[in-house]
Amino acid sequence: xxxxxxxxxxxxxxxxxxxxxxxxxxxxxxxxxxxxxxxxxxxxxxxxxxxxxxxxxxxxxxxxxxxxxxxxxxxxxxxxxxxxxxxxxxxxxxxxxxxxxxxxxxxxxxxxxxxxxxxxxxxxxxxxxxxxxxxxxxx
Numbered sequence: 001x002x003x004x005x006x007x008x009x010x011x012x013x014x015x016x017x018x019x020x021x022x023x024x025x026x027x028x029x030x031x032x033x034x035x036x037x038x039x040x041x042x043x044x045x046x047x048x049x050x051x052x053x054x055x056x057x058x059x060x061x062x063x064x065x066x067x068x069x070x071x072x073x074x075x076x077x078x079x080x081x082x083x084x085x086x087x088x089x090x091x092x093x094x095x096x097x098x099x100x101x102x103x104x105x106x107x108x109x110x111x112x113x114x115x116x117x118x119x120x121x122x123x124x125x126x127x128x129x130x131x132x133x134x135x136x137x138x139x
Contacts, residue, residue: 010073010076010077011047011051011073011074011077011078012045012046012047014070014073015044015045015051016045018063018064018065019045019063021063021064022062022063022064024062024063025038026038026039026041026042028062029041029059032058032061032062033055033058033059033061033062034055034058035052035055035059050074050078051070051074053071053074056070056071066096066097068090068093068094068095068096071090075087075090105125108121
């Protein structure tokens, strides 16, 4: 198996990264996600099987990732026709982490407008956003 998103294994690569970062055993993840046997985790990592969408939420929780992001990846790879039909509705949806950032920004600004920020606060925010944009972290 080639490990490239272009070969249709983007989900397997992403899941492998999450599983390895979790520090949990295959058995622990399988149990927490309701996937049955630990062998299922190996099959997900290799791309041999698809993550059952009915277990997506519990799997995301077990490996500490955002279920909305994982759902988008799975739909795009597993069901491209379905993804094409609904992506315009889901692309604008924010993940729980993004919503957390929006709420923090609104709280800091005292409202929904960046114009509420003082010049120094705006500069610090711009620096932070630039750091994030340049990050090479794999998600």
